[in-house]
Amino acid sequence: MTLADTLRAIVGETHVLVRPAELIVYESDGLPGYHRRPSLAVFPADADEALRVVRALAAEGVSFVPRGAGTGLSGGALADGTVLLGLQRMRKILEIDPVRRVARVEPGVVNVSLTKAAAPFSLHYAPDPSSQTACTLGGNLAENAGGPHCLKYGVTLNHVVGAVVALPDGEVVTLGDPHGTGDAAGYDLLGAFVGSEGCFGVALELTVKLTPNPERVVTLLADFTSINDAAETVSAIIAAGVLPAALEMMDQATIGAVESSIYAAGYPTDAAAILLVEVDGAAAGLDDDVQAVDRLCRAHGARDVRIATEPAARAKLWQGRKKAFGAMGRLAPHLVVQDAVVPRTKLTALLAQIAEIGGRHRVRVCNVFHAGDGNLHPNIAYDAGDADESARVHLAMKEIMQACIDAGGTITGEHGVGLDKLAYMDSLFTADTLDAMCRLRDVFDPERRANPGKVVPVRFCREQRPHKSAG
Amino acid sequence: MHHPTSTADLTALIRDAAARAQPLRLVARGTWLNGGAPVSTTAEPVHLDAFSGIIEYEPGDLTITVGAATTLAELEAVTAAHHQWCPLAPWGGDAGSVGATVATATAGPFAHALGLPRDLVLGLEYVDGTGKVLRPGGKVVKNVAGFDLTRLLTGSWGTLGAITRVSLRLRAHPATVETWAVAIDEAHAGDIVRGLRRSATPPDACEALDATLAVQLGLGAQSQLLVRLAGNAAFVAAARADLHSRGAAVAADASLWMRLREAPRAAVARAAMSPGVRALNDRVKRTFDPANILNPGIMG
Ligand SMILES: Cc1cc2nc3c(=O)[nH]c(=O)nc-3n(C[C@H](O)[C@H](O)[C@H](O)COP(=O)(O)OP(=O)(O)OC[C@H]3O[C@@H](n4cnc5c(N)ncnc54)[C@H](O)[C@@H]3O)c2cc1C
Numbered sequence: 063m064t065l066a067d068t069l070r071a072i073v074g075e076t077h078v079l080v081r082p083a084e085l086i087v088y089e090s091d092g093l094p095g096y097h098r099r100p101s102l103a104v105f106p107a108d109a110d111e112a113l114r115v116v117r118a119l120a121a122e123g124v125s126f127v128p129r130g131a132g133t134g135l136s137g138g139a140l141a142d143g144t145v146l147l148g149l150q151r152m153r154k155i156l157e158i159d160p161v162r163r164v165a166r167v168e169p170g171v172v173n174v175s176l177t178k179a180a181a182p183f184s185l186h187y188a189p190d191p192s193s194q195t196a197c198t199l200g201g202n203l204a205e206n207a208g209g210p211h212c213l214k215y216g217v218t219l220n221h222v223v224g225a226v227v228a229l230p231d232g233e234v235v236t237l238g239d240p241h242g243t244g245d246a247a248g249y250d251l252l253g254a255f256v257g258s259e260g261c262f263g264v265a266l267e268l269t270v271k272l273t274p275n276p277e278r279v280v281t282l283l284a285d286f287t288s289i290n291d292a293a294e295t296v297s298a299i300i301a302a303g304v305l306p307a308a309l310e311m312m313d314q315a316t317i318g319a320v321e322s323s324i325y326a327a328g329y330p331t332d333a334a335a336i337l338l339v340e341v342d343g344a345a346a347g348l349d350d351d352v353q354a355v356d357r358l359c360r361a362h363g364a365r366d367v368r369i370a371t372e373p374a375a376r377a378k379l380w381q382g383r384k385k386a387f388g389a390m391g392r393l394a395p396h397l398v399v400q401d402a403v404v405p406r407t408k409l410t411a412l413l414a415q416i417a418e419i420g421g422r423h424r425v426r427v428c429n430v431f432h433a434g435d436g437n438l439h440p441n442i443a444y445d446a447g448d449a450d451e452s453a454r455v456h457l458a459m460k461e462i463m464q465a466c467i468d469a470g471g472t473i474t475g476e477h478g479v480g481l482d483k484l485a486y487m488d489s490l491f492t493a494d495t496l497d498a499m500c501r502l503r504d505v506f507d508p509e510r511r512a513n514p515g516k517v518v519p520v521r522f523c524r525e526q527r528p529h530k531s532a533g
Numbered sequence: 534m535h536h537p538t539s540t541a542d543l544t545a546l547i548r549d550a551a552a553r554a555q556p557l558r559l560v561a562r563g564t565w566l567n568g569g570a571p572v573s574t575t576a577e578p579v580h581l582d583a584f585s586g587i588i589e590y591e592p593g594d595l596t597i598t599v600g601a602a603t604t605l606a607e608l609e610a611v612t613a614a615h616h617q618w619c620p621l622a623p624w625g626g627d628a629g630s631v632g633a634t635v636a637t638a639t640a641g642p643f644a645h646a647l648g649l650p651r652d653l654v655l656g657l658e659y660v661d662g663t664g665k666v667l668r669p670g671g672k673v674v675k676n677v678a679g680f681d682l683t684r685l686l687t688g689s690w691g692t693l694g695a696i697t698r699v700s701l702r703l704r705a706h707p708a709t710v711e712t713w714a715v716a717i718d719e720a721h722a723g724d725i726v727r728g729l730r731r732s733a734t735p736p737d738a739c740e741a742l743d744a745t746l747a748v749q750l751g752l753g754a755q756s757q758l759l760v761r762l763a764g765n766a767a768f769v770a771a772a773r774a775d776l777h778s779r780g781a782a783v784a785a786d787a788s789l790w791m792r793l794r795e796a797p798r799a800a801v802a803r804a805a806m807s808p809g810v811r812a813l814n815d816r817v818k819r820t821f822d823p824a825n826i827l828n829p830g831i832m833g
Contacts (some may be wrong), residue, residue, distance in 0.1 A: 479679065
């Protein structure tokens with residue numbers, strides 16, 4: 063029996079794909095530019111089938127790549143001649159416990175579906191990647207995804223309390239403390255698993271916290287004629303002790319892209335930058351925080367501050383931000399998406415450096431980012447068919463990333479390393495640290511069959527063992 | 534007794550001990566050496582107090598990097614000068630070190646509202662059981678580069694490495710802070726705490742004290758709820774009104790929080806491990822401390 067037959071026997075005929083034409087959709091993820099074709103794609107219906115698939119792959123010594131919705135922005139979910147294990151059919155919300163304020167879900171549940179399901183209890187799932195209408199909670203766990211509201215509420219790590227995981231050898235373990243019984247014993251293996259980008263095994267079930275909906279939410283849009291002023295306002299708001307739920311920034315290039323798209327949100331196109339600030343929480347005291355933000359924006363040169371309190375008006379302000387990557391994607395056939403983090407006080411200097419680098423290489427950088435966290439997304443739309451332009455884009459990106467590292471920052475704040483950021487790992491970490499990361503991966507996956515070749519460049523992993531590919 | 538003063542010293546000493554299969558007992562400030570299960574009596578103490586002091590503090594970033602043996606008191610003093618603080622504030626008080634708080638993942642009264650040690654640590658420097666100096670994580674508030682050795686070390690009780698540096702997230706001091714004590718019926722303590730935490734104006738700390746502890750803290754002979762309200766003036770006013778509607782609240786001194794943290798506490802029983810999780814734990818230990826020399830036995 064071939065591997066495909068074995069897998070068909072587990073998940074059914076129609077849920078195993080082997081023909082190249084059918085596999086094409088799985089050749090890339092949310093980041094255009096990388097194409098890797100899996101040898102086969104298999105889509106289990108539930109945890110039991112998924113486990114049997116993992117065990118069948120283990121028995122054959124075959125490598126595999128877990129995949130959620132494929133919205134990842136680092137090439138993490140690409141399978142290069144190996145098996146793609148798609149979790150998108152596993153989209154059941156197994157339990158919502160409004161008393162303990164947790165939910166138990168399958169990994170393929172789409173982020174926003176959980177928030178919708180929790181709405182009757184006035185609860186929501188707080189981490190809100192801009193891709194939340196498509197990305198899965200399993201993918202969020204694997205990437206330790208963030209989102210605009212993570213400034214106040216924390217990232218995925220802070221919201222996952224337990225996970226049932228199939229290790230690549232087919233063993234099942236429950237990590238963390240899904241039942242809230244007290245301190246989990248031993249090492250924080252759940253903490254280690256979060257953000258492991260599919261290299262430590264497959265999350266079959268997640269238990270996540272649900273957060274009470276705020277009593278009141280106010281969104282402010284401040285527009286600036288100088289990008290420096292906008293960046294300095296960010297530091298001023300944080301320093302003043304106001305902790306907004308979200309504090310996002312968009313530069314003129316991004317505003318232009320958004321306003322000329324179907325996602326137009328009414329942003330001032332002549333502004334050098336805008337800040338989108340959301341303040342939420344108890345009704346008591348909220349107006350004082352709103353006024354403080356308004357005052358700080360104006361004191362730092364904001365030309366205008368619009369305040370939206372009604373849901374429809376707020377949603378409109380947010381729409382442009384949430385769809386900014388999509389809007390940029392329309393500027394040119396290809397888009398490089400970056401995801402660096404710098405200390406907040408370095409934002410102004412970094413934005414100037416990015417502009418200088420972009421100018422020197424004649425590329426147009428669009429900045430849209432989680433400013434409150436110092437999490438930059440300097441993106442460049444370009445035509446990969448133009449060899450000269452591509453070369454300039456890549457040079458500019460390399461310099462931008464190096465500038466972020468030199469400023470004391472990091473190469474990814476939420477999108478993960480995947481394939482795309484592998485090349486930067488040794489500018490950030492020592493060879494010994496990278497080797498230790500490989501050793502940690504070997505604890506979970508000694509055969510290195512789960513998502514091989516991602517996250518840590520192979521040359522830093524001692525004693526690399528060969529792994530078999532399927533097909 | 535060993536007294537390394539640099540990571541190079543520490544590396545040499547750990548390599549030497551590994552070669553001799555000599556167990557080591559890591560000691561930072563030595564305030565809580567009976568925490569955890571007993572370490573092998575043949576272990577040689579390694580004093581890490583040389584790894585202390587503020588390494589980098591840019592208040593505008595709301596982050597700080599300190600030597601691991603820096604006392605919590607020093608962290609508090611340095612950050613307070615800039616109207617900031619670190620919500621680690623663990624049980625046990627401020628004489629202990631930042632590194633030990635992270636190594637033991639000891640939380641305190643603010644953990645529920647403001648984060649556990651794993652939520653507050655941004656990056657580390659440590660020397661593992663093979664003598665390698667490792668620097669996972671970083672000093673920025675968001676970071677997903679590489680596999681998360683920082684979380685692995687947090688709560689590892691010194692069994693996977695000797696932590697030498699810690700980068701932490703800080704918070705700005707709230708504009709208004711008030712501490713209140715409310716006499717409660719101990720049988721309903723859980724419900725009252727839950728109710729408060731779920732109110733529209735939740736406190737940033739809320740601890741039920743039994744009668745013995747209440748007496749120790751000079752709050753009288755009845756069980757008490759110690760509550761800290763923090764935020765802007767209007768928020769705190771609303772929170773205070775809500776608290777008063779739940780019971781007779783009496784204004785209390787902020788210093789009670791330190792006294793509460795310093796008061797003896799019953800050890801928390803740890804959940805049992807499944808065989809699969811136990812096997813992973815053993816593999817982690819064998820990977821990063823193959824000679825089993827770092828604080829052997831302390832995790833039970
Ligand atoms: C327009 C747009 C906006 C975005 N905005 C944000 C943002 O604001 N914040 C942010 O953090 N990200 C953002 N992203 C990136 C992406 O949406 C997130 O990384 C998301 O978490 C990926 O989820 P997914 O289900 O698509 O995962 P996939 O892309 O399918 O997979 C991502 C990684 O997770 C692994 N994986 C998936 N499921 C599992 C599982 N069950 N068990 C183990 N490993 C698994 C895969 O192997 C892969 O390495 C954005 C993407 C787009 C396209």
